[in-house]
Amino acid sequence: xxxxxxxxxxxxxxxxxxxxxxxxxxxxxxxxxxxxxxxxxxxxxxxxxxxxxxxxxxxxxxxxxxxxxxxxxxxxxxxxxxxxxxxxxxxxxxxxxxxxxxxxxxxxxxxxxxxxxxxxxxxxxxxxxxxxxxxxxxxxxxxxxxxxxxxxxxxxxxxxxxxxxxxxxxxxxxxxxxxxxxxxxxxxxxxxxxxxxxxxxxxxxxxxxxxxxxxxxxxxxxxxxxxxxxxxxxxxxxxxxxxxxxxxxxxxxxxxxxxxxxxxxxxxxxxxxxxxxxxxxxxxxxxxxxxxxxxxxxxxxxxxxxxxxxxxxxxxxxxxxx
Ligand SMILES: Cc1cc2nc3c(=O)[nH]c(=O)nc-3n(C[C@H](O)[C@H](O)[C@H](O)COP(=O)(O)O)c2cc1C
Numbered sequence: 001x002x003x004x005x006x007x008x009x010x011x012x013x014x015x016x017x018x019x020x021x022x023x024x025x026x027x028x029x030x031x032x033x034x035x036x037x038x039x040x041x042x043x044x045x046x047x048x049x050x051x052x053x054x055x056x057x058x059x060x061x062x063x064x065x066x067x068x069x070x071x072x073x074x075x076x077x078x079x080x081x082x083x084x085x086x087x088x089x090x091x092x093x094x095x096x097x098x099x100x101x102x103x104x105x106x107x108x109x110x111x112x113x114x115x116x117x118x119x120x121x122x123x124x125x126x127x128x129x130x131x132x133x134x135x136x137x138x139x140x141x142x143x144x145x146x147x148x149x150x151x152x153x154x155x156x157x158x159x160x161x162x163x164x165x166x167x168x169x170x171x172x173x174x175x176x177x178x179x180x181x182x183x184x185x186x187x188x189x190x191x192x193x194x195x196x197x198x199x200x201x202x203x204x205x206x207x208x209x210x211x212x213x214x215x216x217x218x219x220x221x222x223x224x225x226x227x228x229x230x231x232x233x234x235x236x237x238x239x240x241x242x243x244x245x246x247x248x249x250x251x252x253x254x255x256x257x258x259x260x261x262x263x264x265x266x267x268x269x270x271x272x273x274x275x276x277x278x279x280x281x282x283x284x285x286x287x288x289x290x291x292x293x294x295x296x297x298x299x300x301x302x303x304x305x306x307x308x309x310x311x312x313x314x315x316x317x318x319x320x321x322x
Pocket of ligand 1: 014015037103142205206228229
């Protein structure tokens with residue numbers, strides 16, 4: 001069974017972005033569910049072997065904290081034996097196992113994983129059945145609509161197979177794989193999926209404001225909304241959505257608040273093994289749209305370590321106070 005979610009707004013899995021520090025911030029701001037960035041089933045197996053030799057567990061590789069719960073781990077890879085093994089390795093630590101069938105990156109689709117699987121109904125069916133039989137935890141799915149515009153309705157068959165095989169929830173980003181992030185997400189397709197499927201549907205794509213979150217929920221009938229790029233450097237969005245859905249109003253945050261929030265993020269990163277390049281990326285996002293932000297970002301690019309980065313952000317903070 002799926003856990004109970006405290007909010008209708010979820011944080012999207014984002015490689016290099018939805019690290020344990022950002023996830024925790026989003027959780028504290030009211031996200032109903034947070035999802036790890038996608039992880040290869042093969043690296044989970046290889047890492048677990050190494051870690052076991054040092055009496056450690058997979059938690060050292062996919063880092064998280066208890067405060068993030070309910071927490072979903074996202075897997076990719078289509079080798080059925082490896083999939084079963086990897087799912088069993090992560091199962092004890094996570095509340096939901098999510099399967100990625102949306103990633104458009106060529107290095108993923110070329111290994112018959114991510115979005116490429118949308119055109120492989122038979123293999124997909126075996127993947128779902130393998131996962132659902134391998135673990136007792138709920139298995140969920142994240143998909144795009146199709147591979148090309150000519151095949152943009154592939155989601156219909158995949159959703160049906162998912163339901164038959166015991167998948168418990170579908171997140172739907174209605175762009176095709178070949179679209180990447182161009183154009184708009186076609187929310188009409190979310191409405192259609194909600195109508196044809198009995199599963200809870202998480203609508204995803206292009207939500208950046210509380211108003212848009214409400215519109216997606218109202219117009220498509222989806223059960224939850226998932227937000228990716230709109231939360232980058234802006235974890236406040238979860239609180240705003242929750243307030244807006246309850247009271248029709250929400251608190252606005254200033255750039256100073258965003259910088260404060262970056263320092264909170266930075267503080268949280270100290271507990272984890274997050275790559276410095278990723279932390280720099282977050283610093284860039286927290287300054288997006290800020291007055292003087294572009295010169296700040298130019299400095300951020302050249303920072304070589306955490307203390308340099310912190311100093312640059314402190315100078316930026318002083319400026320925003322000036
Ligand atoms: C930098 C970045 C990394 C992403 N990584 C993942 C990932 O690991 N797994 C996944 O299912 N989707 C991934 N996505 C897609 C998002 O989860 C989401 O489906 C997409 O960004 C559309 O939602 P949005 O318009 O709210 O950003 C990524 C997106 C971005 C921008």
